[in-house]
Amino acid sequence: MLYWYVRSVLTDHSKLKRSDFWHFLPMIIFFISAFPNTFVPWRDKVEAAMMAVENQEYLMVYKASLLNRIIPTVAIYLFRLVLVLGYTIGAGVLFIKYLKKKQSYAVFSKQHFMKKWLCCLLGFLFILAVSQVFMVIKSFEMHFSELFFTFNILRVISVAGLIGLLISPFFFPTILYGLPRMPETNEQENDDSQIKERKQRYNSFESDYLKSISQKTDSFMQEHQLYLEPDCNLAYFSKQINIPTHHLAYYFREVKKQHFNDFRNEWRINHAKALIKEGKANEITLEAIGSLSGFSSRNTFITDFKKLEGESPGTYAARFY
Known part of the structure; x- marks a missing residue:
């Protein structure tokens, strides 16, 4: 799975090929061999x-799967870890080879965080897999001695790898958004002029897509007045406009340089200003105007109005009394 994931990120091959079956074969074998254990009574x-728990050496005689009948217990415990380690190394080799190619900009253009993310992912996973392999070997050598399960360097390294995997998304939150993928390149083209021309075409492709998002967001807001809905957030807007949420998040963050809430509030404030200019402030309260403009509370309306206009809605409305 890891190898296929890295390959799909680098080459945009999102579909499985027939050759990928061999990557999943070991997992399929383990699944089939352990499947009968599913029907063992819970008791x-x-x-x-x-x-x-009482005696760890019981793991040596317990037959958890059909593989225990033909493969030594130590090999079964090690095989899964070695398999993970092998795929981690394979994914790392694939990643390094791809970085050396000139076509790497087709994936990493304007998404350089992908390089850092993959480096951290593979690095921490490698640390975790290697430490776990040595821990299993050492535990069998010491016959699950309680001395081994005390504080030692292997356990520290293993925990460090696991914690690194868990907290890495906090350092690279952009990975959760994703990006629009660009057309696949022809790896046989190595001429610098062709590569430069292709790069410009990819950038044009991305620019055109982001431009279409810009036009659609403005026109949709103006035509359907979604900002008047109190629950109009990024997810709601994404569903109504039929554009993936992570694409919209990328557009507002990287292109418009504005949070979606600020974008939405601009429309709400302009709507409130239009109501005030029409004389509604003489008929209803400013709180009611804020509510009609999509704001959920009076304080939010006043705060956002001051943030955008530099003055309170009451001061603004005083001009039209």
């Missing part, structure tokens, strides 16, 4: 778990 599973 028996709890009993086996309690015996393993």
Whole structure:
């Protein structure tokens, strides 16, 4: 899965090929061999778990899958970890090779965080897999001695790798948004002029797409007045306008340089100003005008109005009394 994920990120191959079957074959074998254990009564599973807790050497004789009949227990415990480690190394090699190619800009153009993210992902996963392999080997060598399960360097390294995997999205939150993918390149073209021309075409493709988002967001707001809905947030707007949420998030963050809430509030404030100019402030309260403009509370209306106009709605309305 890891190898296929990295390959799909780098080459935009989102569909499985026939050759990918061999990547999943070991996992399929493990699944089939452990499937009969699914029908073992829950009481028996709890009993086996309690015996393993009381005496770790029980893992050497417990037959959890059909593979235990033909493969040594140590090999079964190691094989999955070695498989993960192998795919991690394979994904890393694929990543390094791709970085050396001139076509790498087709994926990493304007999304350089992908390089850092993949480096952290593969790095922490490599640390975790290697430490786990040595821990399993050492635990069998020491016959699950309690001494081994005390504080030691292997456990520290393993925990560091796991924590790194868990907290890395906080350092690269952009990875959660994703980006519009660009057309696949022809790897046989190596001429610098062709590469430069292709790069300009890709940038044009992305610019055209982002320009279409800009036009659609403004026209949709003006025509359907979605800003009047109290629950108009990015997810709601994305659903109404039929543009993926992460594409909109990227557009507002990187192109418009504005939070969606500020974009929406501009429309609300302009709507409120139009109502005030029409003389509505003489007929209803400013709080009612804010409510008619989509604001959920009086304080929010006043705060956002001051932020955009530099004055309170009351001061603004005084001009039209």
